[in-house]
Amino acid sequence: MKDTNPAKPVLLTLRDIHIEGRSEETWSPIIKGVDLTLHKGEVLGLIGESGAGKSTLGLAAMGFTRDGCRISGGTIDFDGIDLRAATEAQRRGLRGKRIAYVAQSAAASFNPAHKLIDQYSEAPVQHGVMSRAEAERDAVELYRRMRLPNPEEIGFRYPHQVSGGQLQRAMTAMAMACRPDLIIFDEPTTALDVTTQIEVLAAIRDIVAQFDTAAIYITHDLAVVAQMADRIKVLLRGDEVEEADTRTMLAAPKEDYTKTLWAVRSYARPVQPPVAKGTTPVVSVRNVTAGYGAADILKDISFDIHKRRTVAVVGESGSGKSTAARVITGLLPPRRGAILFDGAPLPADYRQRSRDQLRQAQMIYQMADTALNPKLRLRELIGRPAQMYLGLNGKALTDRIRDLLHLIELEPDKFIDRLPSELSGGQKQRIGIARALAAEPKFIICDEVTSALDQLVAEGILKLLDRLQSEFDLAYMFITHDLATVRSIADEVVVMQNGKVVEKGPKLEMFEPPHDPYTELLLSSVPEMDPDWLTKLLRERAAKAGKG
Amino acid sequence: MTILINLFWIAVAIAVALGAGWLFRAATIALTRGATARMLRTAPLTAGFGMLVILIYVVVALFAPLIAPYAEREVVGAQFLPWDATHLLGTDNLGRDMLTRLIYGARNTVGIAFATTALAFTMGSILGLLAATVGGWLDQILSRIVDILMAIPSLIFSLLLLTIFGTSVTTLILVIATIDSTRVFRLARSVALNIVVMDYIEAARLRGEGLWRLITREILPNALAPLVAEFGLRFCFVFLAISALSFLGVGIQPPTADWGSMVRENAALITFGDVTPLLPAGAIALLTVAVNFVVDWMLHRASGLKE
Numbered sequence: 076m077k078d079t080n081p082a083k084p085v086l087l088t089l090r091d092i093h094i095e096g097r098s099e100e101t102w103s104p105i106i107k108g109v110d111l112t113l114h115k116g117e118v119l120g121l122i123g124e125s126g127a128g129k130s131t132l133g134l135a136a137m138g139f140t141r142d143g144c145r146i147s148g149g150t151i152d153f154d155g156i157d158l159r160a161a162t163e164a165q166r167r168g169l170r171g172k173r174i175a176y177v178a179q180s181a182a183a184s185f186n187p188a189h190k191l192i193d194q195y196s197e198a199p200v201q202h203g204v205m206s207r208a209e210a211e212r213d214a215v216e217l218y219r220r221m222r223l224p225n226p227e228e229i230g231f232r233y234p235h236q237v238s239g240g241q242l243q244r245a246m247t248a249m250a251m252a253c254r255p256d257l258i259i260f261d262e263p264t265t266a267l268d269v270t271t272q273i274e275v276l277a278a279i280r281d282i283v284a285q286f287d288t289a290a291i292y293i294t295h296d297l298a299v300v301a302q303m304a305d306r307i308k309v310l311l312r313g314d315e316v317e318e319a320d321t322r323t324m325l326a327a328p329k330e331d332y333t334k335t336l337w338a339v340r341s342y343a344r345p346v347q348p349p350v351a352k353g354t355t356p357v358v359s360v361r362n363v364t365a366g367y368g369a370a371d372i373l374k375d376i377s378f379d380i381h382k383r384r385t386v387a388v389v390g391e392s393g394s395g396k397s398t399a400a401r402v403i404t405g406l407l408p409p410r411r412g413a414i415l416f417d418g419a420p421l422p423a424d425y426r427q428r429s430r431d432q433l434r435q436a437q438m439i440y441q442m443a444d445t446a447l448n449p450k451l452r453l454r455e456l457i458g459r460p461a462q463m464y465l466g467l468n469g470k471a472l473t474d475r476i477r478d479l480l481h482l483i484e485l486e487p488d489k490f491i492d493r494l495p496s497e498l499s500g501g502q503k504q505r506i507g508i509a510r511a512l513a514a515e516p517k518f519i520i521c522d523e524v525t526s527a528l529d530q531l532v533a534e535g536i537l538k539l540l541d542r543l544q545s546e547f548d549l550a551y552m553f554i555t556h557d558l559a560t561v562r563s564i565a566d567e568v569v570v571m572q573n574g575k576v577v578e579k580g581p582k583l584e585m586f587e588p589p590h591d592p593y594t595e596l597l598l599s600s601v602p603e604m605d606p607d608w609l610t611k612l613l614r615e616r617a618a619k620a621g622k623g
Numbered sequence: 624m625t626i627l628i629n630l631f632w633i634a635v636a637i638a639v640a641l642g643a644g645w646l647f648r649a650a651t652i653a654l655t656r657g658a659t660a661r662m663l664r665t666a667p668l669t670a671g672f673g674m675l676v677i678l679i680y681v682v683v684a685l686f687a688p689l690i691a692p693y694a695e696r697e698v699v700g701a702q703f704l705p706w707d708a709t710h711l712l713g714t715d716n717l718g719r720d721m722l723t724r725l726i727y728g729a730r731n732t733v734g735i736a737f738a739t740t741a742l743a744f745t746m747g748s749i750l751g752l753l754a755a756t757v758g759g760w761l762d763q764i765l766s767r768i769v770d771i772l773m774a775i776p777s778l779i780f781s782l783l784l785l786t787i788f789g790t791s792v793t794t795l796i797l798v799i800a801t802i803d804s805t806r807v808f809r810l811a812r813s814v815a816l817n818i819v820v821m822d823y824i825e826a827a828r829l830r831g832e833g834l835w836r837l838i839t840r841e842i843l844p845n846a847l848a849p850l851v852a853e854f855g856l857r858f859c860f861v862f863l864a865i866s867a868l869s870f871l872g873v874g875i876q877p878p879t880a881d882w883g884s885m886v887r888e889n890a891a892l893i894t895f896g897d898v899t900p901l902l903p904a905g906a907i908a909l910l911t912v913a914v915n916f917v918v919d920w921m922l923h924r925a926s927g928l929k930e
Contacts, residue, residue, distance in 0.1 A: 446822040450844035
């Protein structure tokens with residue numbers, strides 16, 4: 076099933092495709108002459124960093140471009156039809172019927188005002204493939220194949236009444252409605268937790284194989300693409316780097332860029348000696364219970380964070396990781412329990428904390444886009460905490476800002492008067508770090524700081540954080556759902572589920588058995604580069620379930 | 624045939640207006656540099672024309688005594704004289720020079736409208752941003768007061784207030800500014816509500832920033848684009864409201880020249896098919912259109928920047 080079969084007929088051919096995007100007054104190239112061939116029933120993985128042009132190329136395979144983009148050269152041939160020469164009506168006839176698209180965020184792509192099954196029926200009824208009643212029967216059948224719970228009934232729910240993973244599967248089922256020849260998956264599992272991702276990946280893989288559908292699978296996650304694709308194409312800034320059979324590519328990448336992609340998770344922080352007994356932790360969370368309204372989100376959680384140590388707090392969304400951070404910062408006063416800082420209790424509400432207490436604990440946010448005021452220049456963004464807490468002004472302040480920019484490896488002369496919109500994603504996150512450092516804190520909360528970044532960029536951020544920690548004796552609380560990040564940066568791990576701490580301890584112990592059952596599930600769900608990983612894992616889980 | 628000729632003249636007028644807009648834009652681009660010039664290059668011709676018209680009004684309003692051929696209240700001839708060389712636009716119902724009255728009217732009407740809008744904006748945005756930032760009971764009290772004020776039709780409410788407090792220019796400005804600040808309050812509050820949930824506001828609060836700094840440095844710069852656009856629209860509404868009140872006789876009082884009351888005073892001429900009484904109305908319409916051209920462009924820019 077996984078081997079490329081050259082005997083199969085060619086379904087889609089893109090030749091020397093050029094795509095341009097409009098910015099201000101000029102057209103700049105996004106895709107610079109890429110070729111792509113896809114056989115019937117074959118899955119092609121498109122990988123690359125953000126901005127590499129993966130989604131643009133994927134959409135071009137449908138003869139479609141986003142607003143402000145245009146295909147400026149090349150040919151697109153889909154099963155003998157020239158998509159560039161075809162009229163809009165002809166293309167519309169193909170879309171949904173013979174070519175379908177699954178978007179990254181199913182939650183944003185479903186119309187919230189209609190039931191799932193109504194949206195399922197739209198395409199087949201529109202294209203005259205099935206009647207409404209047939210479409211509904213067919214929907215139940217596909218929902219069953221996608222292993223959705225209650226397939227007879229789930230279609231009659233509204234999008235907000237089902238979970239994210241279920242919604243993504245419902246969307247894949249919807250794309251399958253007309254049994255298309257080609258489906259384009261645009262990062263379908265990026266927004267999901269690892270444990271949910273497994274189910275969606277398995278369901279997608281099975282259904283594509285069952286109907287012998289060809290697919291283009293776009294992702295930036297190498298381990299995921301290894302499970303899904305027969306062939307992999309690597310893109311970099313709109314150019315093809317290389318393309319090969321999945322196993323060949325994983326075993327022996329030819330190009331240097333591909334090799335760096337493969338090696339990206341090699342970074343690991345040296346193991347730190349255990350903290351001496353009796354040392355006062357910098358931050359100590361003691362029996363905290365907290366929540367919004369009547370519900371408790373956190374239930375009696377306790378953990379300590381020591382100087383020069385990184386504690387990773389892991390768990391899926393909704394497990395209470397971020398709520399724990401809000402309690403520590405004082406945004407959400409706890410119902411019971413206390414936060415100790417250097418052994419002394421902190422006021423529960425941040426408004427009651429002294430300026431010095433506020434200075435000591437800083438926070439770095441997940442989305443640098445919303446964490447930096449878009450109208451302020453870097454000089455003010457970074458300089459403000461230094462000015463406020465340390466009373467720096469004039470030349471001393473400018474010098475301090477320049478030092479901070481040096482620390483985060485940005486050229487001060489070039490960057491000091493820029494606005495956040497003039498920075499890349501990774502640079503913005505570095506400014507977030509500089510802003511936290513400007514306060515000269517003892518403790519920094521990093522809330523999913525790398526999850527919005529590409530792997531190479533994320534690696535740079537992790538290295539920087541690590542270096543700063545030893546330079547300034549910082550204590551980190553690292554909130555993440557990505558276990559690869561935990562492996563590379565954490566000293567200790569706290570695993571959370573449903574607002575409780577299910578397991579905590581040094582990193583090495585956490586990655587060795589025996590585990591708490593939930594930790595086990597979490598650890599085993601992280602995709603690995605081995606192309607047989609998903610098959611093996613599903614077989615193991617099935618065997619275990621059979622025994623139990 | 625006459626319809627065709629009329630259409631021809633309308634087309635000529637539009638072409639001349641756009642040509643003037645183009646010339647004005649080219650001139651300002653040549654005179655400025657850097658970011659301002661780059662910004663002006665994005666201006667459509669309509670916006671160029673709008674800016675030109677606004678500039679002319681401002682110059683006329685500022686230098687009225689130098690430009691006007693006669694004094695504001697001077698009776699210079701017989702009543703309702705037709706257009707001729709000495710009185711370019713004729714005279715009004717008391718024999719005052721129409722052109723002079725029009726020029727002084729720009730000063731009074733536009734000046735008062737600007738002062739009123741500025742005051743309405745200062746009050747409305749400060750309170751609106753404050754309500755959104757502090758929230759809780761302060762937001763409740765301010766919002767309910769605004770709801771009550773907005774429940775009363777604004778023209779009737781201003782007529783009522785002006786009757787109670789008397790019709791001086793100061794009370795006129797205060798009354799209209801108060802009523803209009805409620806609309807600004809609602810806009811500022813709703814814009815700010817979307818901003819205060821951002822992470823950078825949370826970061827600023829956790830940093831221990833005071834309320835004033837939070838509003839002026841963190842929230843206001845991000846709320847400015849929609850507020851500026853609203854300023855233009857609001858200016859037109861205030862302008863029309865003042866003219867309407869003057870027309871009804873409770874606005875700017877004679878003998879001060881004002882476009883609204885000028886229409887009423889000379890309304891008798893309309894019966895004879897003379898366009899003179901409609902000139903002040905035309906002046907109002909032209910400024911309103913010009914301001915809206917500029918506002919449209921700014922709105923477009925503001926929404927484009929958000930992408």
